[in-house]
Amino acid sequence: WLAITGTNGKTTTTQMTATILKAAGLTSAAVGNIGRPVIEALQDGVNYDVFAVEIAAFHMHWTHTLAPHSAVALNVYQDHLEWYEGAGGFERYAQDKGAIYRNVTHACVYDVSEPRIEQLVIDADVTEGARAIGITRDVPKVSMLGVVDGLLVDRAFVTQRQTSALPLISVDQLPNTAPHNITNALAAAALARSFGVSASAVAAGLSSMSLDRHRVEFVAEVSGVKYVDDSKATNPHAAHAGFGGFDSVVWIAGGQAKKTSFDELIASVVDKLRGAVVYGVDREVILGALARHAPDVPVTVLDTVDTSVMESAVAAAADAPAAISTRGMTLGGKPSLRPSAAAPDLVFDPGERRNGRNHRRPKHQASVGRTSAQGIQPSLR
Numbered sequence: 001w002l003a004i005t006g007t008n009g010k011t012t013t014t015q016m017t018a019t020i021l022k023a024a025g026l027t028s029a030a031v032g033n034i035g036r037p038v039i040e041a042l043q044d045g046v047n048y049d050v051f052a053v054e055i056a057a058f059h060m061h062w063t064h065t066l067a068p069h070s071a072v073a074l075n076v077y078q079d080h081l082e083w084y085e086g087a088g089g090f091e092r093y094a095q096d097k098g099a100i101y102r103n104v105t106h107a108c109v110y111d112v113s114e115p116r117i118e119q120l121v122i123d124a125d126v127t128e129g130a131r132a133i134g135i136t137r138d139v140p141k142v143s144m145l146g147v148v149d150g151l152l153v154d155r156a157f158v159t160q161r162q163t164s165a166l167p168l169i170s171v172d173q174l175p176n177t178a179p180h181n182i183t184n185a186l187a188a189a190a191l192a193r194s195f196g197v198s199a200s201a202v203a204a205g206l207s208s209m210s211l212d213r214h215r216v217e218f219v220a221e222v223s224g225v226k227y228v229d230d231s232k233a234t235n236p237h238a239a240h241a242g243f244g245g246f247d248s249v250v251w252i253a254g255g256q257a258k259k260t261s262f263d264e265l266i267a268s269v270v271d272k273l274r275g276a277v278v279y280g281v282d283r284e285v286i287l288g289a290l291a292r293h294a295p296d297v298p299v300t301v302l303d304t305v306d307t308s309v310m311e312s313a314v315a316a317a318a319d320a321p322a323a324i325s326t327r328g329m330t331l332g333g334k335p336s337l338r339p340s341a342a343a344p345d346l347v348f349d350p351g352e353r354r355n356g357r358n359h360r361r362p363k364h365q366a367s368v369g370r371t372s373a374q375g376i377q378p379s380l381r
Helices: 010-023 038-042 057-061 089-101 115-123 179-194 199-208 236-243 263-269 283-293 309-318 350-355
Strands: 002-005 028-032 050-054 070-073 107-111 131-135 144-148 151-154 166-170 217-222 225-229 249-254 273-279 299-301 335-337 378-380
Touching (some): 002 010, 002 089, 010 050, 010 179, 010 199, 070 089, 089 115, 107 115, 131 179, 151 179, 166 179, 179 199, 236 263, 249 283, 249 309, 273 283
Parallel strands (some): 002 050, 002 070, 028 050, 070 107, 107 131, 225 335, 249 273, 273 299
Antiparallel strands (some): 144 151, 151 166, 217 225, 249 378, 335 378
16 A cells, blocks of 8 residues: 545545556556545455555544555644544644554655654654655755756655656646645655656656646636635645635635634735635634734625525625635635635535535636535635
């Protein structure tokens, strides 16, 4: 198994890994939390060479004998704290994420900019001989993959790593060049390289894949306003990544907060916010953070809790002074649909959400807006 977890990015990284493995000619499948159970794949009657396995913290909580070939925990931030209730909930969540490194036989991959993840690697009880492999969007040190002159390079799985690095693919050839997706690509490349996949297969896989919908996805441009669907951003950390490419945002946010805090998110993007439309069962959590950190931002509150709320949200956002947005949309730059909370009351099947079904289009704008499984955060960027 090549095992992937993290608060955010794990589905994309699993898909990237699976695509690379396929390009290498390996018999493989993307399984686990991504939608297809491992046990189902085992019943295919196929002699698989390797699985790319997406694993959630809940899975690792109950797993003690798993021994992946290689593993990565991309990041760990507040999420699912309604499941980890009580004192030390976040630390217990982080420990369950870090358990993915337990018993690894070959490579523990980690983002060097995430000190909490690095500590989880240091603390992991791995199989003797397993290596710690760093990834960075900067120039890599020995035993890392990184970026040099616009190229993803490998300085970990090459013989002359003390003095050289192997080019893998140009950043411009990736399916999306947002910083977090560069990190995802580096993680997928590291996992694949740990399994002996060639540099050419890494390039072929990454350059040929396309990301799932609702991930900083351009939807339409109407009257000079670009609409971007980032509705897979279902927690504050994911929402923050989506804000990065935009300068002015009208934010539609709502759903279940899952016991997370929005204070850090709003404080970090307050200069971009031109308005907010807030709804959902935990709207008071978001409203409180807006009041504390963005008191001058105009806010509209919607009490509707069914899927029709998106039509009202788009209408309300259309009245915003600086931009129009739907859940995760931005005006003046690119509207983006970005959930920062969870809205299971609005989405019926996570698999269907991933594949673009259950997609309600508000009357005010065709192709803009989709209910999300974890919250809705429109932004003008």
